Amino acid sequence: MTLPFFYEPDVAGVSSHFQLSEDTSKHCIQVLRMKAGSLIRLTNGKGYSYNARIVEEDRKKAVVLLESEIFVPQKQKKIAIGISLLKNTSRFEWFLEKATEIGISEIIPLLCERTEHTRFRADRMQHILVSAMLQSQQLWLPVLREPIAYKTALSRPDYQLKLLAHCEEDSKNNIGELPPFSDALIMIGPEGDFSPAEIQTALDLKFIPVTLGQTRLRTETAGMVAATLLINS
Amino acid sequence: MTLPFFYEPDVAGVSSHFQLSEDTSKHCIQVLRMKAGSLIRLTNGKGYSYNARIVEEDRKKAVVLLESEIFVPQKQKKIAIGISLLKNTSRFEWFLEKATEIGISEIIPLLCERTEHTRFRADRMQHILVSAMLQSQQLWLPVLREPIAYKTALSRPDYQLKLLAHCEEDSKNNIGELPPFSDALIMIGPEGDFSPAEIQTALDLKFIPVTLGQTRLRTETAGMVAATLLINS
Numbered sequence: 001m002t003l004p005f006f007y008e009p010d011v012a013g014v015s016s017h018f019q020l021s022e023d024t025s026k027h028c029i030q031v032l033r034m035k036a037g038s039l040i041r042l043t044n045g046k047g048y049s050y051n052a053r054i055v056e057e058d059r060k061k062a063v064v065l066l067e068s069e070i071f072v073p074q075k076q077k078k079i080a081i082g083i084s085l086l087k088n089t090s091r092f093e094w095f096l097e098k099a100t101e102i103g104i105s106e107i108i109p110l111l112c113e114r115t116e117h118t119r120f121r122a123d124r125m126q127h128i129l130v131s132a133m134l135q136s137q138q139l140w141l142p143v144l145r146e147p148i149a150y151k152t153a154l155s156r157p158d159y160q161l162k163l164l165a166h167c168e169e170d171s172k173n174n175i176g177e178l179p180p181f182s183d184a185l186i187m188i189g190p191e192g193d194f195s196p197a198e199i200q201t202a203l204d205l206k207f208i209p210v211t212l213g214q215t216r217l218r219t220e221t222a223g224m225v226a227a228t229l230l231i232n233s
Numbered sequence: 234m235t236l237p238f239f240y241e242p243d244v245a246g247v248s249s250h251f252q253l254s255e256d257t258s259k260h261c262i263q264v265l266r267m268k269a270g271s272l273i274r275l276t277n278g279k280g281y282s283y284n285a286r287i288v289e290e291d292r293k294k295a296v297v298l299l300e301s302e303i304f305v306p307q308k309q310k311k312i313a314i315g316i317s318l319l320k321n322t323s324r325f326e327w328f329l330e331k332a333t334e335i336g337i338s339e340i341i342p343l344l345c346e347r348t349e350h351t352r353f354r355a356d357r358m359q360h361i362l363v364s365a366m367l368q369s370q371q372l373w374l375p376v377l378r379e380p381i382a383y384k385t386a387l388s389r390p391d392y393q394l395k396l397l398a399h400c401e402e403d404s405k406n407n408i409g410e411l412p413p414f415s416d417a418l419i420m421i422g423p424e425g426d427f428s429p430a431e432i433q434t435a436l437d438l439k440f441i442p443v444t445l446g447q448t449r450l451r452t453e454t455a456g457m458v459a460a461t462l463l464i465n466s
């Protein structure tokens with residue numbers, strides 16, 4: 001049976017004591033009614049997992065003993081997705097959940113010419129990522145960036161492979177046929193696609209145009225299809 | 234500019250007149266306030282698309298002239314997904330939308346040992362498929378079956394390739410490494426996975442176990458990942 005699994009960004013140090021956050025304390029002691037001696041599992045979202053035994057029952061400041069530690073290195077293949085914010089926030093949040101489940105490493109919300117909605121609740125979005133990481137039993141939390149202008153995102157360094165998914169008819173590459181890579185950034189446009197100028201700017205910066213299949217996809221679907229194809233390529 | 238696009242399962246016969254359904258009539262005449270002479274686009278969801286000119290404005294029985302016809306053959310690769318119904322209906326409906334956008338051909342809702350929810354509103358589900366087909370500008374509507382018992386679904390004939398996506402540790406194949414195929418059926422289990430007996434039954438029937446990646450996926454995510462990988466394999 002799997003242990004109750006929680007996110008504690010600062011947890012560290014096997015065989016030492018650790019004070020749980022107020023949220024985790026409340027969930028363990030008040031909601032799950034766990035007693036001293038019960039076991040839970042904690043991750044810092046950076047590859048570490050601890051089996052932790054409750055030693056002090058407290059609804060706000062429960063204390064655990066970190067009994068054992070596991071470290072899982074990050075995936076060989078790091079996928080970053082730059083994706084336009086959406087007018088329909090729930091569709092964007094849905095993308096965050098699915099991209100986390102699939103195991104991408106980084107999400108960069110984009111403000112493009114045709115982006116219709118620029119509101120971004122970082123705390124709420126972060127919470128969705130954490131829930132999806134725990135739900136899918138992963139130990140690495142994707143990095144969620146603050147929204148930035150598309151053209152600023154284009155010039156971010158340190159991606160081995162830079163890809164652009166746009167809808168215009170064009171000679172595009174299949175993701176399955178790309179050269180092997182260890183980390184990639186793919187850009188996904190808003191409803192209504194990138195503007196011709198935005199596409200040209202990316203091509204000038206040596207972004208490779210790729211196709212995500214024969215059908216016209218919504219932005220959040222395109223993001224999820226891109227994540228799936230890149231991680232499994 | 235793209236024409237307003239509607240689903241009319243019985244539309245046929247270029248250069249003949251056709252009476253729109255009450256829903257489509259209402260949407261054109263009352264909601265969009267279209268007048269005689271305006272152009273719309275219709276599909277029967279079986280590959281045919283018509284440019285149609287309104288000749289009779291009527292809120293319930295508008296009539297159009299089918300001016301031109303296009304036929305697009307069905308995809309080379311037909312993907313059928315058998316997937317467990319979910320307790321959270323909105324997650325299942327979300328899967329229907331995404332699977333349609335991606336372009337799968339058939340969806341078989343499954344009743345498995347661990348399926349927690351068996352309610353199925355065929356009319357509502359069908360409506361979601363139609364909206365997603367129109368949204369993604371496709372001319373083929375996926376076939377949505379009535380829910381059936383998992384073991385009954387296993388014995389359905391006429392799929393060239395039969396695949397099983399389960400979570401147990403096992404020697405599994407990557408979808409990218411499967412032999413070429415023209416049509417495939419893949420089975421996706423409920424939250425909590427297929428039971429060992431259900432898995433064995435499928436293997437006895439020569440279903441090939443496949444992996445959908447290294448992370449543990451929710452049912453609806455697994456269905457979408459499977460659709461994406463199979464269509465693009």
